[in-house]
Every structure is written in structure tokens, then in C-alpha cells.
């Protein structure tokens with residue numbers, strides 16, 4: 645299992661200590677939530693913070709953009725150190741534009757991911773899953789950490805697992821929102837590859853909390 649701690653819940657008064665704890669844990673990725681106050685009603689970090697995190701850590705930078713214009717900012721975040729750039733299905737007007745964005749991300753030498761909000765049907769991904777490196781299933785309404793896991797995400801994960809296995813695709817399934825040891829186990833049983841966890845990981849001993857998910 646790949647663990648991607650979401651730094652949204654990190655203690656920003658002592659990032660060095662938190663990053664060191666992550667480096668010493670079984671987590672291999674760092675989940676970086678970008679919010680623009682438009683696509684979601686919250687604001688978080690921009691590319692300069694990503695650059696700083698990239699410099700201070702060897703973890704894979706898993707950038708989840710909850711922004712209204714993911715096309716415009718893809719090169720910006722990729723240049724700042726994104727290894728994986730995941731945009732929202734709901735933020736792009738057409739499947740054609742999404743495919744264009746995926747190609748742009750790949751041409752910049754980055755992996756591409758697509759995310760769906762809880763109310764978006766998994767069926768919309770049917771024609772896109774062949775193009776991406778990762779699908780991110782939101783198990784809470786994007787915007788804030790510390791919300792309750794929506795069990796509907798489990799059905800979506802099972803469907804995606806089936807498609808990926810049947811079509812022999814090289815695509816990872818990630819889940820984000822309300823993940824702890826208990827909900828993480830349910831997602832694992834449904835076939836998830838990557839667990840994002842923010843408040844759970846940073847709300848206790850970072851290394852121990854990661855280990856309980858690995």
C-alpha cells in the first residue's frame with residue numbers, strides 16, 4: 645500500500661520536524677492539496693511552497709489541484725516539482741479538453757491523474773481511464789480536511805479495480821478524505837493502491853499513524 649500523507653494537516657509552525665517524521669515513516673508520497681477559493685471554498689498553497697517541500701524531502705510529490713483552471717497551472721506546478729499532477733473531472737469542460745490536458749502533463753514529463761468528487765459517477769471515467777496514470781476517488785467533498793469518510797467511495801474503487809484488471813491497465817487507484825486505520829482497511833479490501841490521509845496522520849505520532857495504514 646502506498647501512503648500519501650496530506651500536508652494540509654501538517655503543523656506549519658515546525659515543518660522540518662514533520663517532514664523528518666514522514667521521511668522516517670513508511671510513507672513514500674507527499675500529498676499536496678492546492679485550493680483556489682473558486683473550485684472549492686478554501687485557499688491553500690501555491691508553487692513556491694511545493695518547491696520548498698520538494699527541496700526538503702525525497703518523497704514523491706503527489707499534487708492534487710482543486711482549482712478552476714488546471715490547464716493554466718499544470719506547467720507551473722510541474723516546474724515547481726510535481727511528480728504527479730491530478731486535476732478534477734468537474735473542473736474541465738469536455739473530455740476532449742481533459743485528454744489535451746493529460747497530454748500536456750505527460751509532455752512536461754509528469755504523471756497525470758484525474759479525480760472525481762463524491763457526487764460524480766464513476767462511469768464518467770470509463771473513456772479516460774486508459775489515458776491516465778492514476779484515478780483519485782474523493783471520499784469527502786473536496787475543500788477541507790477532517791471530514792467523515794463517505795462509504796460510497798468503496799463501490800467506485802471496486803468498479804475501477806475491475807476495469808483496470810480487465811483491461812490490464814497501468815493505472816493506480818487513490819482515495820482521499822476521512823482515511824484512518826479503519827476506513828483505510830475497507831478501501832484496501834475494495835482494491836485501492838494509494839491512501840491519502842491528513843488529519844489522521846498528523847493528529848498523532850506521524851510514523852505510527854503511517855505504519856497503521858501501510
Ligand code: DX5
Pocket residue numbers: 650652653675677708784785786787788789790791820821822823840841842843844
Ligand atoms: C480534501 C483534501 C484532502 C484532505 C484529506 O479536500 O483533498 O487531501 O487533506 O484530509 P483528511 O485525511 O483529514 O480527510
Ligand code: ZN
Pocket residue numbers: 650675676677708820840
Ligand atoms: Zn487531496
